[in-house]
Amino acid sequence: MKPRIHQVLFDFDGVLAHYRHEVRIAHLAAHAGCEHEQVRTTLFVSGLEAEYDSGAIDTATYLRRLGEGLGATIDEDAWIASRIAASTALDDVLARIAALHADVTMGVLTNNGALMAQAIPRIVAPLAARIEGRVLTSGGMQRRKPAPSTFAHALDLLGWDAASTLFVDDLFTNVQGAREAGLHAETVTDGRSLGKALKRYVFGPQTGW
Template sequence: MTAAIRCVLFDFDGVLADYDRDVRIGHLAHFLGRPSHAVRAAIYASGVEDAADAGLLDADAYLEALGRELDCTVPADAWVDARRAATHEKPPMLSLASKLRARGITVAMLSNNGLLMAQSWPAIVPALFPLFSGRAFCSAQLGAAKPSPAAYLRCLEALAMPPPATLFVDDNPANVAGARAAGLVGHCFAGITELQRALEEHGLA
């Protein structure tokens, strides 16, 4: 018999919020007085972002590493402002998550991100809090990133939730496959209508 779903674990970017990488890069480039291509390379081509997502760099070390790549100081507030400018919550998804919570379902969030993001959630997406307070996880906090099964299992350990009772929702098929390998129920997000249909199949809508 299939276990009853008691937890819905959401991805962040692309599921609970829209995220525009180009806006983030442009915003930070303008603040730092550096060309956008240099900021893009510093974040995504240097390995700095991947190291932060894996928990190998704390928030200060991450900003220092970006600064070395760009030959300037990268203030935390400038980074947060750029991330906030590029991130917009999806009100219908937040409404859905709120309804699940009101029904007694645990709602949580798992994102491949570094410790600076983990520290800055409420400043970047205040609309998600307090709904996800204490249940918003970044891969850096777990020492493993999606799609590694360890990322999901460590997250669920913190939530005291068994994998078969957890529905994981992500727009990246590889991440959904990783969740299923860890024993979770997976749903590849393609829009709220399909998600609502999946929730209905589990008696959650």
């Protein structure tokens, strides 16, 4: 018998949207009036982005240090705009998600900084209403996938039961972590693989999806 799923938790980059690293760097460089390499060094070579993604620093500190490194003010709006510019929603994936039973509750769990909780609903606008208030970031939780404790904490925050939750990620190591935490989990990279994964389960109060 197929497991019955009442909640689905999605990874973001690589599942719901395609992320173009260089586009984000170019967008920030244009905003700050600096070279691409200065953005790359400030964000990544320095370890600033990793600190923020892990929750070691708060948003205000992150944006201040980013601005200092680029020689320009980078506020929340400018940062979110750069992430939106670099991210393209995967329409075939969103279409399959939209077909899921209306009673299925959805959320996002991503290894990104806390500002992504604001950016993600705008990037995947057709899905925004179904994930409202349920976008969890590693920076916000101060925990990262694939640690099983990260998934357990996410379920506690959401009030979900592991046995009735499906987690979807493009990285198998994260899928393994979710399974260790008791969730159902599948590796998905596009609409076709998502469709195959969803057929292994029953969603909501009715059979099928």
